């Protein structure tokens with residue numbers, strides 16, 4: 001079985017911390033950590049099982065798009081990737097106290113970029129474990145990935161991650 005590619009950004013901070021937690025759970029033999037800013041289509045094409053890690057850094061009035069430049073460049077590579085036979089799962093960092101109207105929106109932004117490319121997107125999560133008002137990450141009543149809040153619910157991260165990875169392993173062959 002090929003290795004899992006954990007593509008994430010930004011490097012420092014909560015997204016990076018969780019990327020390392022996930023890599024440790026799978027082990028070095030089973031997963032590679034790759035920064036989205038160092039990445040291109042060729043590298044993505046080496047992996048059939050992919051995990052994306054992103055955070056939501058938005059504007060308060062939401063007039064403009066997100067501002068995470070690591071990802072802006074990465075998005076331009078996505079159409080060049082052969083998505084057939086690839087399975088993708090997304091985790092997203094957010095803050096449900098200060099941004100309850102835009103909780104983990106970036107999961108939804110990434111989902112919207114991947115969907116038209118026919119990527120097989122897995123790892124959806126129920127919303128009832130989370131306290132928030134609105135989120136662009138919701139697709140058909142579920143989060144299109146795993147929301148994590150290291151700012152105000154860090155005590156829940158480990159259990160949420162464990163459950164999610166169990167699901168990816170059992171249902172999606174990770």
Ligand SMILES: Cc1cc2nc3c(=O)[nH]c(=O)nc-3n(C[C@H](O)[C@H](O)[C@H](O)COP(=O)(O)O)c2cc1C
Pocket residue numbers: 009010012013014015016055056057058059093094095096099102103104105150151
């Ligand atoms: C300027 C700014 C805007 C943010 N906007 C949002 C937001 O719209 N929705 C959300 O869920 N979290 C938002 N957050 C919270 C971050 O997503 C959260 O702190 C996350 O853990 C950051 O991870 P990182 O340091 O790895 O990028 C924002 C944080 C900052 C500093």
